[in-house]
Amino acid sequence: MNSNIAIEMRGITKRFGKVVANDSIDLIIKKGEILSLLGENGSGKTTLMNMLAGIYQPDEGQIFAEGEPLTIRSPKDAYECGIGMIHQHYKLVDVFTAAQNIVLGLKDEKLDLKTINSKVKEICDRYSFIIDPSMKIYDMSVSQKQTVEIVKVLYRGADILILDEPTAVLTPQETEKLFTVLRNMRADGKAIVIITHKLNEVMAISDEVAVLRKGKYIGTVKTCETSPQALTDMMVGHAVTLNIDRPKYDSQFPRLKVEGLTCVDDEGITKLDGVTFTAKGGEILGVAGIAGSGQKELLESITGLYPIKQGTVDFVTDEGKEKNLVGLTPMQIRKTGVGMAFVPEDRLGMGLVGSMGMTGNMMLRSWKKGKGVFLNRKSPEELAKKVWDELEVVTPSTSFPVRRLSGGNVQKVLVGREIASLPKILMTAYPVRGLDINTSYAIYNLLTEQKMNGVSVIFVGEDLDVLLELCDRILVLCGGKVSGIVDARTATKEEIGFMMTTVGGKEAADVQ
């Protein structure tokens, strides 16, 4: 059995400042097997694998291959040890061709296109991919780029492949193709690690599952000997009996009407395609979909941050009048008296000013207020104190840079501020990503509280369990289109899962 071990990690610890990302982790990766590295967002999966790939170096602990200690100081060292990692954000040079990217960094490679092409072709044939070596990366689709990444790793003879959430951006067909490839590679004797938090994929592809939780190693189990429920228990620490309180708000009324919303990005790719729905005051409307299905664009186009190509977005006032929001800037929207709050996915890059304290961040909503050129610091300061108290934000002071707060506290500052603006519509994107259970519940409660105040809450989430227990209705996006809107109280996970991958969902699935 021992000779079967490709890599062994022992007692690995990695800190970023005060945050312990990995806490004394042991992990064994075996040849000819697919290992799923499972854990919630922020559980330290990527960090751990980055240490194998030479991106980070462990603060403590040691890595072994064949019983010998390994030092992986750089990605180069990693390649020399036969370790190749496909990062979530592809490491490709945009202006290079596929072939140029593939040979990047190789030592003894002659830059001879013919040899490279034939070698690439050989790899492609072996595992059944298709790529055009002379195509520039900036002309490629996401899955083509991923293919280049995989070929790149195989080209340098990697025996240990690490894939960081490879399916997040893929269509179901593409995912299935990828899995076929992975199985072929396993048959070839390669050791494969997939970082993921999707249980269905874990069950479908892996031989073993290693689970991390909050930077700690929980354990490894054989896939055939476990169940999704058991894995979830390991991931979150207890069985998911979320028991989110879901009261019903009686007098729901239409608050936001979106019709035929279509958005196109800089490169001409359609991100949203004729999205139509109505969000009601007094409900939580969940938005589900695999990553990159247009969630970001949906929220940003409603708030005036993303250009709208076609369609209408109407805000319904308390008096029942409709106000068209298309073409307005966020500032104009705010000035017309449309109370809209938005908790974006990228908290520090979009929702907050990392270098400022809580007070400075409270000002982000109110800095324009008041006459004259000077800032009003007093009321933001009071608000900051209020949020600090009420949401139990852990920070030394209201002027302590929020960048240096922990993820949960950052989110509390952001949500606290947005709720304080007394919105009519509250939009949140992945508000509990990376947060611990307690903070997550605190956020759920806040959202429900808003709902019960008659606010229309739009909740973009990734965890279907949460969506099903928290929301009143769920809108499912698939490739920029509305796949369907279901009642969260009656819908099932499977149903939504189908809709996420196939427009039309159940009906389409029934046909199959």
Next chain:
Amino acid sequence: MSSETVNIPFVRLAKRESMDPRKVWAIRIGSIVIAILLGMLPMFITGNNPFKAYQIIISGALGKPIYIKQTIKIAIPLLGCALAIAPCFKMRFWNIGAEGQITAGAIAASYFALNWYDKVPSFVLLAIMFIAATIAGGIWGLIPAFFKAKWNTNETLFTLMMNYIIIGIVSWLQGGPWEGRKGSQIIPMFNDSARLPVVFGIHCGWIIVLVLVILMHIYMNYTKHGYEIAVIGDSENTARYAGMNVGRIMMRTMFLSGGICGIIGFIVVTGANHTLYNGVANGVGFTSITVAWLSQLNAFAMILISIMLAILTKGSNTLQTKLKVPASISDIVIGILLFCMLSCEFFINYKLIFRPRKTEIKEASV
């Protein structure tokens, strides 16, 4: 476990979260001390006593009231221009076109000085020149900002090019429309009514820049504009999210920055040179960038650093006459000083983690 630590690299880097402010200042002052020691090298190589050389520099810069005045005269545009650059850099807009914006302001001021000196009273003339210079400098700063806002044109390279365009225009004015004695390539000296009044022996530009220091401090820290600039500097996305019109704020800030540079151009032509020529900015636009950066964009720290550079510049001039050392030694010493001060920030922002000695694991930081 001891065998396992063998392969840990000897030293590696990590970002530092925070540092005791006292330690920060100690490092910065230490770097200046090191720079002064390194600055002795060229003097040593040329066979001079470095201590004597520094004594001459200090006495040449501060040894007589008139020398102090001259030193302050050198510091005025450096300080003023650093103030102008601060908001741009805070916004992460790399304006290295201060040189050109100074020149643009100087041209506008000179136009009125040359043509209106006998038409309006002195203080009105100066006020007109001041405003004209502000607008001209502002427009010269606005142009690259416009293209940055509209098409994301690289502002570093754009502002750099703008310097040489406007300097070329002055050369043309000097030999063309504004030339004094034909063929002389010299624009006539300004009339007395177009000169800044003198206060305590120095043209009153020093009062203007000191007022600017306070205004800029207030602007950056207590106004809505200052807040917008800080947010954009942190993240443009956040600024958009908060409803800020990033392009407009960029243009506005560059107009302001260019405008202040224009004021410095006004001060330089009316206070120091009393005429316009193509070297009117004299590298101030570049040096002041380092002043602004090394001051961490703190308006008050800029006073200190600009005076320090002015002392070196003025003092080195004396060095040339006294020790027969070329005056360009000032550039060398200033260069060394800048290098050291730039380097020291590394030790403030990063920590070096050395390989633990034995099995014990500890962090050594510098």
Next chain:
Amino acid sequence: MKKITVTLMVMLLAIGMVFANAQTEQASAAALGSAEAPLKVGLICIGDENDQGYTYNFMRGQREAQAKLEAEGYNVEWVVKFNTGEDSTCSDANIETAEEGCKIVFNNSYGFEPFMLEVAKDYPEVDFVSCTNCVSSHDDLPNTFNAFANIYEGRYVAGVLAGMKINQMIKEGKITPDQALIGYVGAFSFAEVISGFTSYYLGAKSVCPSVKMEVSFVGSWSNATAEADAAKTLADRGAVIISQHSDNTTPATAAQAAGVFHTGYNNDMTGVAPKASIISTRIDWSIYFYDFIKAYLSGEKLAQDWSKGMDEKAVVMTELNTAIAAPGSAEKMAQIMADISSGKIQVFDTSTFTVEGKKLTAAFARDTNGDFAPDTDEAVFDGAFHESYFQSAPYFTVKIDGITWLNEAF
């Protein structure tokens, strides 16, 4: 903030220490210029000796004057500042030399004067001299001076030798009389330069009637690249002899590279271009420096506007490059120099040139109302234009026939 205060205090302390150390330079009772009390003289230069031309020539004058004064037992100490800009750094240099105790400050560039005059007001006890400029003589300041030498006389002589060389080339059949073209690299289209190339042209024309001249202005007193390019341009246009009024030696080297001849200015350029440079003319500044310092020490003062010529050896010719000069050059040169000194030859004799086909009958010399156009002192009389007669700085700005300006834009 605390650290800032501390730093400020340290700096103040340092300043205080320097003040305590500063030695006030007290002039003792001994007479200036003696062994105990040297006379300090400042010299502010636009370039340095590396130009091998303008500033080099001044430094040469300074050394020779110093030697003469030393030989007579005077103790003179010089404070020289190099590479000074024609801007407020010039004011600073003047202030600094005055503060260092200099009693006389020479400024060697035309563009220094406006800044020098500003400083002169504040130091009435110091004499400020602006070489080659013209304002000091008629401003209200008694402590400002102008000086120049009749360099046009030397240029005339150089022109004669150039003409002889052209004649030789025509005679040898290398060129036809129509191809007798002189190229001239000028700094600015400005009286000092115009006067210079006109006298040069007249000299050449006096021996070779068919000669023509083209002038290219580079727009800078000292720009090695542009000067070389201008000389190259002129050679490309067919000039067989190049001369110059600019600070560097690059026109000479360019002429040599282009295979044409050259006469220089400020410095003997046969060293850098032995195959091209025939002769140079230069001002011997030691004459003026010596006269001025001597007069100062004896309690007198020179005239506020000083100008001397070939007769007084203030304008001299460098050694003739006999290897390439036309036969008979040395003899002819001696004769012409004697005639200029005696006044037999008037350089700007109005019978030798025309302006737009007509004889020049009137031209003013000086500008008094500050509009930069001459308005007083009729310079044409006794059949000649009298250059450097009313003031030391040249004022001949007439465009005469036979000379083409290639770029008159400035």
Next chain:
Amino acid sequence: MSALIALVVAAVTFGTVLMFGTLGEILTEKSGNLNLGVEGIMYMGGAFGLAGAFYYEKIVGEAASSGFVAIILAILAAFLAGAVASAIYGFITITLRANQNVTGLALTIFGTGIGQFTGEFMRVKEGGFVALSNHLKDAFSSTIFPDFLKNIPVIGKMLFSHNFFFYLALILALAMHFFFSRTKTGLYLRAVGESPSTADAAGINTTKYKYLATIIGGGISAIGGMVYIVTTAGCVWNHSGLSGVGWLAVALVIFCMWRPLNAIWGSVLFGALMIMYLRVRIIFIPTEIYKILPYVVTVIVLVISSMRNNKEKQPPASLGVNYFREER
């Protein structure tokens, strides 16, 4: 026609200076480092290049001096000076990760100072001026092709009449083009400048590449300063002659769109614009306006390329940004 040929020939002389400056900076910028210290580097190259040849001649004596050795020594001295200067820049920006713009400006101040100091100090030491002998001067500006080639009508003068340095620059430009487009190392270097994290993840030692490109690039730029001193400036130190040349080289890099082959004609074009006023008279364009044309043209190129947003015609994507692997 002959006026045009003459213009081109003259433009090449100054163009050669720019070409070295530009090629060096292209190499540097391809690694993602925006070194604004070219001006200072070229000053240092000029002073040390001259010093190399001057002291060589002084030691062996004028008679025994060989033009070839002097050229080699001048190139070496200039290259070393530039390499040391950019090594300082590299250390501060690559290892210590200080802001590139500010460090570059500091290098400009420092390098200008060192260059002028050295140039002037040699003069002070030697008394009088520091100039090379005519023998070496000829060696530096002599052409390398035989006369019969030069005498071919039209192309003879345009192609074969230049000095050695021009052909060296030409070879360098071609070599760099080959290096970037055909060699593995060139490809890797471009990857470092485009996306250091990608290059790093691919196992390329980004630090090494950045250092080498910056140091060698600085050395090449410095040769430009030396070429200026030993050709156009007449083999004597010139206090302000190099002023602005380095910035012109930076402009040219943009104008060339970071392509070495464009640098060949680009530098000749810029060289021509700088001397055009002496040769081509257009009445309504004042002299000084010609001299700002290079900058105006560069700005236009910059704006157009940003408007068109052509992926291929952009600065190296990570230009001016320091790389730290563990950045989060």
